Amino acid sequence: MLIDSHCHLDRLDLSPYDGNLDAALQAARERGVKRMLCIGIDRGNAQTVIDIANRHPDIFASVGIHPLDLADEVEATEALVALSESEKVVAIGETGLDYYYSEDNKNAQQASFRNHLRAAAQTRKPVIVHTRNARQDTLDIIRDESDPEVAGVLHCFTESREMAHAALDMNFYISFSGIITFKNAADLREVVASVPLDRMLVETDSPYLAPVPFRGKKNEPKYVVEVAQCVADIKGISFDEVVAQTADNFNRLFNLAA
Template identity: 45%
Template sequence: MLIDSHCHLDPAYFKEGADAVLDRAREAGVSAFVVIGVGEDLGPARFAADLATRRPDVSAAVGVHPHDASHVTDAMLTELTELAARPEVVAVGEIGLDYHYMRSPRDVQHRVFRDLIQIARRVKKPIVIHTREAPEDTLALLEQEGASEVGGIIHCFSEDRPFAERALALDFDLSFSGIVTFRTAKAIQEVAAWAPPDRILVETDSPYLAPIPFRGKRCEPAHVAHTARFIADLRGESFEAVAARTAENTRRRLHLPG
């Protein structure tokens, strides 16, 4: 019943190949996957779209991570629009702002973020948001660019309840990664316990952010069950209920089959 709503399976991360990783996850009870294609160029986006074409249990999202905003060209935006329009691509993302490492200047991140929101509106598909240490600017740009027209997902939710309330009002669901299982993640845990049941998703963000008990190791989609179980405990619900509901929410938000 589980769906991993956000995973990276690029060959650079998984030398054994995506099929082996996905087969392990299916054995662990994960039935569908949203594979994210982002990088310095559009190679990962093409990879994600092609994988989704080949495997019926995979859907793709394509975009440009804010770290890579400085690499964006007009030609990339044109091809990205074409990729985003493909039927196996269900969202534009991950896109957004990241002020932690500042690998691209702030003004460049803003410009590219605006461009990518407009691509999502053009192809009429939801947006997958990456935001780190940029909560106010992220929400402001979503509001200014009319992102609520398509809505989407706050991926790897790592903010507080006031941010969550504003994101929900903009028609963005909240997706929780393995971070929610970390002992220090009290604010995130509070949001996961409070959030409306029809607005929560689970993800791995593999190969990053493995949940406890795998913290510090390479994360993969099979681990999403541990995140779902932790959230079920926070909410005082059964694992089965949370698995089914988050899968239903993911299918509805991204218009997945099944």
């Protein structure tokens, strides 16, 4: 069971499918993608991702506020809990810290991240973490606020081996995207090699970051195949082993039946 653990289905380029999301999803299914997690990034798209999940038994949703989509007022923990009440919502986020694109609102980002981690602890739903150029603050806030029995995943991981293993020590999973296929990602491939397969997820983060040989095109869930194959190549194991183990990891993390 191949799973795209992080995709933005409400943002896909559907022009190759005559604007039909169902056709794009079918293209993924035909390549063996059996489940997808559609990610919320702000209050405005929360109902959209839930509606997509409700229409498809193989799609689940998350709700949260991306650090680059913060409004003037930080969403309260209670509001995040309320957003997550749908049965198809299996995670809180994406949330986290991004100092690469936005460093002038660090305090708001940190407050929002803390509220998401508290909501995750209350709902017993794992948190999906975006982190860029904020390694120590990300780890410190997780250490302060995360319930290790709930934990979560550092998605589209591009940071250091040391950060990955610090997160693993706090019971988090690490998810890798098509970036691992890029020619200039040798250091990241070393991180992939060091992360145990039973603590790893694969994702597309579509419509962004299409893997080689589709780099430069709009990404979509069917290309998670290339991410899983790259993991297999890095670790010197079979594609089928990567598919099976990452699916088990996904279902365990998000409390889903196989």
